[in-house]
Amino acid sequence: MIRKYRYGNPLNTEAVVTKISLEQGSLPYVKVDEVKGLQFTYELGERDRIYGLGEAVRGINKRGWIYVTKCSDDPVHSEDKQSLYGAHNFLMIDGKERFGIFIDYPGFITYDLGYQKKNQIQIHMEEANADIYIIDGEKLKDIVHEFRKMIGQSYIPPKWAFGYGQSRWSYMDEQEIREVANQYEALQLPLDSIYMDIDYMERYKDFTLNEEAFPNFPEFVSEMKERGIRLVPIIDAGVKVEDGYDVYEEGVENHYFCEKEDGSEFRAGVWPGIVHFPDFLNPNARHWFGMKYKRLMDAGIEGFWNDMNEPAIFYSEDQLKEVFEKLSKYQNPDMGVNEFWSFKDLVLTIQNNPKDYTRFYHTMGDGSKVRHDKVHNLYGYNMTRAAKEAFDLIEPNKRTLIFSRASYVGMHRYGGIWTGDNQSIWSHLLLNLKMMPSLNMCGFLFTGADIGGFGGNTTEDLLLRWLALGIFTPLMRNHSAIGTRRQEAYQFEQVEAIRNLLGIRYGLIPYLYSEFMKAAIKDEMMFLPLGFEYEDDAMAAQVEDQLLVGESIMIAPVYQQNATGRYVYLPEGMRMLRMKSLDKIESVELQAGHHYIEVALDEVILFIRPGKILPMATGAQRIDQVDDTMLSLYCYGENRSSYEFYQDDGFTTDITLEGRTSTITVEKGIVNSDRNSSYTIA
């Protein structure tokens, strides 16, 4: 059951797609305080747990820290941070009471989840304009399901986007990209896409190409496509200010860029130098910008990633001017310590300065003007919406890949997200795992982290262990920053181990795709904390380093350097598969309880639940070569096992379960299915 309450005069974020009538009276569960903006207080029980908040640092249970939903361009995802790139205002309290809360408010919200006071939640927003939804359900999964139904179906990419992708910031020209493809092919490493970072553009101008580096782009795109590899270019939020550049000129002419209150230009510095920010909250500007993707689509491009759309601001001209004025006052070298700190901070705080987010305005659909900071969290959302709405016009019968860095609940209908600029450190491998269910709760199903880590230098063992998690995430992309150690698969000694891991990914595709599609269509989670499934098992609720992936399996990645294995908790007896490659799979049945499991660097383990089936295909180099009619079925237990299998052509936009799902059962060694496929019980 969902109850909706309204405070003040909230802006319609379009996060919610179902019509829910307003309740009168006061909000249940929480105490509301309207003294300064809006504040909710909730008294926590000693053992209450808190779930949700999507893209955020720390654990699956979010209790004990203070979070701020504010889309932030911050590459240091350390535990002491309060905000990352997404703003996902959905929480569930589980304990003496159980309920979900979604706060539909596009400005900044602070969630003190037992930080100031151990047993108190305090949620605060600066303005008392918000729609608040209280969601009840018997189980945690039911609450998520109700919420997800309310915010609409999650974005579904084309199937090829589930293939492995290689990315790196610094592929400078077509020869360099071709070389990546050559290496992957020569070593028979599966690959479906190569990402093009900012260097493909002419001086970082959106929808342009560096013609010297890519003299005949459409030809290059089709050459790669013939090899079964799709190119995925980046699009940045800021449009370079430059006379003669049509995107800039059209934007200025039509007032499609954000402006200052008095209508003058807002000028910020990002990759291309001075840019204007398209006003994605203005429907006309959204349409205009979205249709620009067509240029690249006409050249054969079928997927994009949207970046820097918090929006990230290196500096604004106004801010720079103010800072220079202030700096000139520090010319006396004999500074006291306080002076020194403020002097130093002056420069350091230029980037993404909060004041800059108050300097520009949006023109909404109804012509009203809104200051950016009040709707900050809708910016990346609407950039991605611009793209997706245009794709639906340009390619109505085919899915196009799109994922974004910044997001808000609602954007999950228009695209996926990647989790931004993580680092090549072990804790970020674990953070990747922990974020998956929280993102799923908030509707983000097509998601993944930069495998191997973006910033800093990776190590071979980190990459191997990270791949062993990444083979399960819908978006599986290896990406790294310019200047860091190269981390393409072929840069390492243990290429064979990487090839085998990638092979396992492709073997898992029929299952992963089927689970993804069912989760999207049924508004469910694909990555589940153990406690969501085994609700009566107090130990399961404590486990934050294992996840259920879909209906049949549990994963338990190794996330510590030099570890030769790890402890795994089994809430019930399961069958463990130890996979070195698709041809080298051992299996052992394990009883419920704790086990120490050895896992070599070149192995992956997974666990099959009783009564469930894991269908596995034979390997492939490309997604479209994965044969989902020749499957090995792994099940566990004496009793009947069954699996609801979703299959489609990987492109269709007519998404239904009907006609696309079949049931496979295995009983006493006999397989039953209404599909004409070949099955082997493994």
Ligand code: GLC
């Ligand atoms: C941002 C993106 C990163 C990209 C870089 C250069 O930091 O998050 O993925 O490589 O910009 O475009």
